[in-house]
Amino acid sequence: MELKTKLGKKMIIFDGAMGTVLQQRGLKAGDIPERLNIENSEDIIDIHKSYLKAGAEILTTNTFGANALKMNELEYSVEEVISAAVQNARQAIIESGIDASVALDMGPIGELLEPMGSLEFDEAYNLYQQQVLIGVESGADLIHIETIADLYEARAAVLAAKENSNLPIFCTLTFEENGRTFTGTSIRSMISVLEGLGVDGIGLNCSLGPEKLEPLVEEVLKYSETPVILQANAGLPVVKDGGTVFKISPEEYFKPLNRLYQKGLAVVGGCCGTNEEFISLIAEKLKNKKVKEREIIKESLVCSPSQTVNLEGVNVVGERINPTGKAVFKEALRNGDLDYILKVAVEEIDAGADVLDVNLGLPEIDEKKLMVKVIKELQGILDTPLQIDSSNPEVIEEALRYYNGTAIVNSVNGEAEVLEKTLPAVKKYGAAVIGLTMDDDGIPAAAEERFKVAEKIVNKAAEYGISRDKIIIDCLTLTASTQQAGVKETLKALKMVKEKLGVKTTLGISNVSFGLPERPILNRTFLSMALYQGLNLPIIDPNDEEMMFAVKAAAVLNNIDQGAAQYIEYMAEVEDKSDLAEIKENQNKEDDLQTVIIKGLKNEATRLTKAALKENEAIEVVNKYLIPALDIVGESYEKGEIFLPQLVQSAETVKEAFLVLKEEMNRTGGRDIFKGKIVMATVKGDVHDIGKNIVKTVLENYGYQIIDLGRNVNIKDIVKAVKENNIKLLGLSALMTTTVKNMEKTIKAVREEVPEVKIMVGGAVLTTDYADMIDADYYARDAKIAVEIAKEIFSA
Template structure:
């Protein structure tokens, strides 16, 4: 199927997908703990019966049962060598079941691996885990692809890139969102949509985790920005426990009623996930097939994204300050850190600029004597994990820009693309491939334009090239091309006219590098600030500047008010409204500190901030310094480390932090604790408490362990003795280990509705063996109600709550 045919179908039809696969397979006898894909191949009549049922109920698309058939997932069952054969056979089975009138989608799912720096898997490892699967599915003859149940937008990007670099079939991408409206990594639906549709997804949406009621709000949020069809595949409500089985709280009638609301909200593609059956799909099709089709949009606006934030540019939005300080030119300290591959200082510069008001960060690591491509990749990996704001990728080396765009978990800005042949021929297609916006620099191979007319001609010619690749004017920011007023008295007037022309006539946003205007003059900040105010008056939307310049930032805020870009003057009032305003100490976690004078107070604050900020590389140096200042290990743990990780927990609870930040902070504390533990052993005469023992495991049949690993790490950081048994652990192994170590708590994790029932089997065995251990449970599909129904002693929805629960249950 072509992308054009896919889109044409959706202009005239609501596309009906299939329903659940996993829960249906389990009902039909698939045991827990097996490789589902292998079991389906060995019992093909089961899946064929399910998929025939969906086709008869009205599904136009069925998902081939290739959900976990990537190399990383299959390696959990030592089946990676059978990847090609299994994928092809699973497609063949689906095609035999539904024929040629129903489309068969190649189904890609999460690998279960985190991406560096949260694990040892780099972005390219994830791309390469998907590519063999994609190749096999294409050769097997799938009609299209679906990337589903994604919790990490960058893993979704990796799967999408793997498909784009293999074939030209349509691709639907579906994220899964928590009850709070974010993915596990902190991405909201609109940010995910903008990132993925610009990368080339043919449809974007959500599936699993929640029922159709919650998904209605997600669709409503996405629709105003959707340039592609929207997909929804909700569960049959929420899971609950009844008579030894997991059931869902919606019947097909209620589910199909919500289907109508989803289509009215703007969904173009709809089906069912966990708990739905052919009866659900039949009712759903009957309800929605006559609904009015709400087409997607032609535009989304000028917008950049990171993994956890989106920034709209122009129109009524405030002028964007692009922080310029991550650039080694003239900065010896930054140069030294880049040569050593130390990204802590780079991240500290990022935090400092964000705190001062930068909403985008320019990243340039170009200097002699380094591997610029490798260092740029490291910088982007670290910055995209630690900071929320989008990045502007800045380099004269095309390979460095491509390396950054490939791994960046959002929609970046490229600085810059001119009419120079190598930029137009090489860099422009790269920017488009990765969905980036770009700064249009009105230069050609002949150099600077001679006059304003030539500048306008160059701008038009560059845009003509970009338009052929699919760019719109909202995807481009024109550089006003500032030259120094000291050597060219017309410099300011020429740039201001370009800004006005772009804003009023040409229809694009604009950007300037402010410092160029004042080069060679005294009191440069006065010239820069005055020029910024004039430029904002002409319509300037972005400026590359140093946000630490207080005068410039204050004038920028005032200019936004006067140019009607600060609605109701709210930003201005927040900054200056209280004349007696006391400057409050900046929030820990927004800046990285450095030790000033080496005294005890600075060391204590630095250790605290290093945990909050996840600075694991150098934290031991400061722990040693604290010991040199006379602190004993117990003091460092109780007064520095524990309060810091508690602060991290607070930031996680109020959604300032998400999974990546929680992991990085926990790992920083673990590094410090690993150093201190042997010293604690030496000082046992200091009345150290006996650690409470916790046995933790992902239950039999479930091979997901990201959440479990984080819980184990957090519990260790709070002083518990944690015995981690891993994933897919039989009940007998869990109970035997708990008996062996006389555990205080058994902590169980399950991510899937098909494996959550195993938790009850563990609890029953604990009671049969009369263990004193309390049992706590958690995981994406687990609820407090379910915990009570199966007799667990407690439920935790995340790692921070698990610590609180464990402390409560072990309190003497």
């Protein structure tokens, strides 16, 4: 099958599940499905053949977990497993005599990437690169990246596939009912990033049944220009007769798929709980049907994983992360004082910045190295999109590689050399780019000449495949004190660019007033004039309230802010902030420890904890500052106001405070700050411990001592740890449907030996009903609920 020719034109049918079908054929709970590629290849080939007979056009290799990190305890190498898996799929095609493509299946690595976890981006890339190279060598026809919850991990996988093969790439993420992945990634951010990286198919898999995923897929269909994929579970599993059962029938499964087909779905298959019966019905109804045309909403987006900014309106770019004219900032850069930079960023966001410009240009520092470090730190505490500001193309490319989202590049200009050095990276990573209206001859005086430079930039970008929705033109603000006539030309050029080229516009506002008295008055007036001409991205200091007032007011008067809703909300927030500022002036300095924890400023936590200890015992610091701050963070997480990266960063900040408190305890012999011991483990056969590690981190920072047994833990080792440590609460985790049976066995063994211990369970495949069925005491959906459970147990 010529996949690329058919993709997006005729419906393409994927196969269904592998792991749950193997379970039905006798795969024991906790056994590793990938080893069967070698030990029982006949079964794997037979499953592939059943899907081909059912009508599948793409066979997925049995390599979901075949990466070096997950398989380090397996006696077979990654190369052996993947090669055998591709060969099995190919053999099924030969024996069936049915034409089909072989998709190299790459699932999640099993560990969280930085900044939420400890796995570095390059390590993740290398793990995926190894899989891709083996898959290509073995003869795979396409690469299917699936069941990803972390957009950063998806980026690593896609880049590994793009840079090490010429094969088509499909990428599907797993979403929860709230429209976000486990780590907080939104649908629109997924689309922006994956389309920017150039995948061939994009969509959703696993998660929930197709009916619950239907509204989420509709959103993808509405905004994605790439062919859309859906491979849903057959609903959530339940326990029946000691086994895992999926209740949705093929007929029920197909109904929402058919509705989505009518709206433009292009590729469909099945995930956990589906089998050849599901695929047969889908193929019978949809195979080779023409993909329906859809009306796609084209947006100009930049984004972080959890937040998108539409450049169509007016959005403020914070200008303060820039050493120019800032002696304290320069000193912070020289000393590697990232906390100072992070505090500036937090202040800009709190003041209302929509995008943060990040400029670290000092001749005496390693700008490339520091830029990557600052971007990672910023993304650990903030979900605001970033604007990477550098005159060095190498710095820009390095920053784009490690930025988790769709960034703005600031900037290129009309010089041919600059365009040729920077635009390829902009295209490769799907970024937006600012073009300055200057060339080898400098900044043209006349608006018409600046327009010509802008036009040249737009045309050159088009040659690299960069569309106009990703282009932002800066007509350059001149200083009124020395080039007064040029200010008017800037505004004239801005209007021409807006009307004739149809691209977005930006200006650095404050330069207009340099060298003149009462600069804020000139800045505000110039900003208002530029907004009237169609300015989209004013680069200003968002802490200047009068400038922010002008932006919000202009959006109302230009009929952008419908019903003045954003204006009213902003003014209400300003009033609230004023009241808080007055209260804060009367508070003790150590009260800032709460704020530092909420914002995730780790280094500040050490200093402020020491300050708090001058007036309080260690246990009082925990109860007075740490716990209330974590409660606020937890509530924000529950409400969807912050997401997993920010939750983890706050927990990591509390860790720094606890180190200080432990030192104080050792020195003074004061009361123990720990509230109780909890044993945690991922059950036998399951090599995923992402969720467990997050729960562990948060519980530790609420003052509980965690005995972490790790992943793939034998039942007897769990029982032993519970008995030896006199444990009141045990936490068990399982992510895969193939290992949930071992959780039930573990609970039974613990109950027999230590009946008084309370057991909480968690994991992607679990529900409250399932927790009840396997005799767990509690179902901990997330870390916040785990904390509430621990409070209940240990307060009693």
